[in-house]
Amino acid sequence: MRLLGLNLLWMMAAPAFPQDAAIGEKLAALEKAAAAAQSSGDNAWMLTSAALVLLMTGPGLALFYGGLVRKKNVLGTMMQSFVLMALATVLWAVIGYSLAFGEGTPFAGGFQYLFLNGVGGEPNPDYAATIPHQTFMVFQLMFAIITPALISGAFAERMKFSAMLLFMTLWLLVVYFPMAHMVWGKGGLLNAFSGGAIPCFDFAGGTVVHITSGVSALVCALYLGKRRGFPAESMKPHNLVLSFIGACLLWVGWFGFNAGSALGSSALATSAFVATHFGAAAAALGWIVAEWIRGGKPSVLGAISGAVAGLVAITPASGFVKPMPALFIGFAAGIVCYFMVASVKQRFGYDDSLDAFGVHGAGGTLGAVLTGVFATNAVNDSLKDAAGNPARLGLVDGNFVQILNQIGGSLLAWVLAIVGTLVILKICDAVVGVRVSPEHEIEGLDLSLHGEEAYNLES
Amino acid sequence: MKKIEAIIQPFKLEDVKEALKGIGIDGMTVSEVRGHGRQKGHREVYRGQEYQVDLLPKVKLEMVVPSARLEEVIQCVVSSARTGKIGDGKIFIYEVAEAVRIRNEDRGEAAL
Numbered sequence: 001m002r003l004l005g006l007n008l009l010w011m012m013a014a015p016a017f018p019q020d021a022a023i024g025e026k027l028a029a030l031e032k033a034a035a036a037a038q039s040s041g042d043n044a045w046m047l048t049s050a051a052l053v054l055l056m057t058g059p060g061l062a063l064f065y066g067g068l069v070r071k072k073n074v075l076g077t078m079m080q081s082f083v084l085m086a087l088a089t090v091l092w093a094v095i096g097y098s099l100a101f102g103e104g105t106p107f108a109g110g111f112q113y114l115f116l117n118g119v120g121g122e123p124n125p126d127y128a129a130t131i132p133h134q135t136f137m138v139f140q141l142m143f144a145i146i147t148p149a150l151i152s153g154a155f156a157e158r159m160k161f162s163a164m165l166l167f168m169t170l171w172l173l174v175v176y177f178p179m180a181h182m183v184w185g186k187g188g189l190l191n192a193f194s195g196g197a198i199p200c201f202d203f204a205g206g207t208v209v210h211i212t213s214g215v216s217a218l219v220c221a222l223y224l225g226k227r228r229g230f231p232a233e234s235m236k237p238h239n240l241v242l243s244f245i246g247a248c249l250l251w252v253g254w255f256g257f258n259a260g261s262a263l264g265s266s267a268l269a270t271s272a273f274v275a276t277h278f279g280a281a282a283a284a285l286g287w288i289v290a291e292w293i294r295g296g297k298p299s300v301l302g303a304i305s306g307a308v309a310g311l312v313a314i315t316p317a318s319g320f321v322k323p324m325p326a327l328f329i330g331f332a333a334g335i336v337c338y339f340m341v342a343s344v345k346q347r348f349g350y351d352d353s354l355d356a357f358g359v360h361g362a363g364g365t366l367g368a369v370l371t372g373v374f375a376t377n378a379v380n381d382s383l384k385d386a387a388g389n390p391a392r393l394g395l396v397d398g399n400f401v402q403i404l405n406q407i408g409g410s411l412l413a414w415v416l417a418i419v420g421t422l423v424i425l426k427i428c429d430a431v432v433g434v435r436v437s438p439e440h441e442i443e444g445l446d447l448s449l450h451g452e453e454a455y456n457l458e459s
Numbered sequence: 460m461k462k463i464e465a466i467i468q469p470f471k472l473e474d475v476k477e478a479l480k481g482i483g484i485d486g487m488t489v490s491e492v493r494g495h496g497r498q499k500g501h502r503e504v505y506r507g508q509e510y511q512v513d514l515l516p517k518v519k520l521e522m523v524v525p526s527a528r529l530e531e532v533i534q535c536v537v538s539s540a541r542t543g544k545i546g547d548g549k550i551f552i553y554e555v556a557e558a559v560r561i562r563n564e565d566r567g568e569a570a571l
Binding site for chain 1 (some may be wrong): 503506
């Protein structure tokens, strides 16, 4: 007590003493050191996450899709993923990042970050105050790579390489960059954290990544038409071992995708990590239970497809929901997506070759809506109400309107994906033609488009 | 000389080879083939898409033997390849007009 009193006295008297300048300096140095320590920890996790998300496309998605096609098309299919690692990167550097994350209208960003102008080591507090702006930029780039790559599952084994390059360029410009801006960009229409008119919760890309890619995939499948011989001829996956490895890499990479979306090495990142893992696990079970009950066998392809469906559905929810709802969302996604590919697709007869719509479109929409149910400020308190308290997020917090917001955001993503993709396909068809010739399709894309074969076992 | 063409279950190849070696038949040509006789195929399902697979993997053994040893070799293959279930395969016998050893132009049974 006496000590405290003395201390107080000393503090009150402090300004009069010459030591105060030295203490102030020490304090400032301490603050700087603390900030540097946090920045270094956060940056380490975010760079790791960026690398993990790239791993999802190559080799994750490339293997997953590559194993599902016939052996004459495996290289062509892998190339569609790989070339996006190159194409989307260049586009992102030149204009994409600016259109997605620059300040502009509620629908698209402006040109302030053109050629990554001003995107350097200093953090951008609008998005992530503790990591270099460049880290944020490169992390987000990895999402712009995998999203269009997901679409390629719908037009597998029959699209021209030239048309695909043109399609993907235009699709990123017209659909992805604007959608990313609306949901995540400063002042975006759907950005709940930046005063958006329709405040949506999309932690890691349920609308931006999975609805846009999944719905665009369906449009592509319908526009291009069925593969020659579908469904009469056998189009069995040529190597499910490749798909298995790919799906497991996707699962691991998804930790970067979702937990990385916390934009720091925080408790929120842990929460998202756990939700992601739980969603995948429950969905793998959901899918094989569904196919088992329906009279089939619990297949390996079913288990890995289920896991991916769960990862898709938990993506928008991952930074907002507790572990038990994550299990529920995953399990529901496993069953719903199984039903979409094994029943709905068969009934309507469209050839969504690798089920990009059935898994990403359906799973993404389900996840977006269920986020409105299970989002809670017990997990994520970064949104404040007028009084400065954590805002009520989803239905479980008593915010009924959020489900409508989530549906509104999803609808917007659907409409943008349908209209944008249709217009782009028309343009591509007019300029280069979207579909390979029947001879090339029969010969296979590997030989006809790329001049090589995957399996030269006799050589 | 007779040519014996035996189509057998792939997992029986080692047994048959061993048995043939046991009776002194060393020369043979083996190929992986697909086909079916009376054996029905099986159903495969990939994400709800069903495929009926009726061409099943088999192994084809070809060997040419002196006519005098024909029955012995047939019995050897039959007993070593048999499981007693449908799908065990078939044996076909052909007449062989001539045999030539490329290395030294041995002819007939000497070339076997």
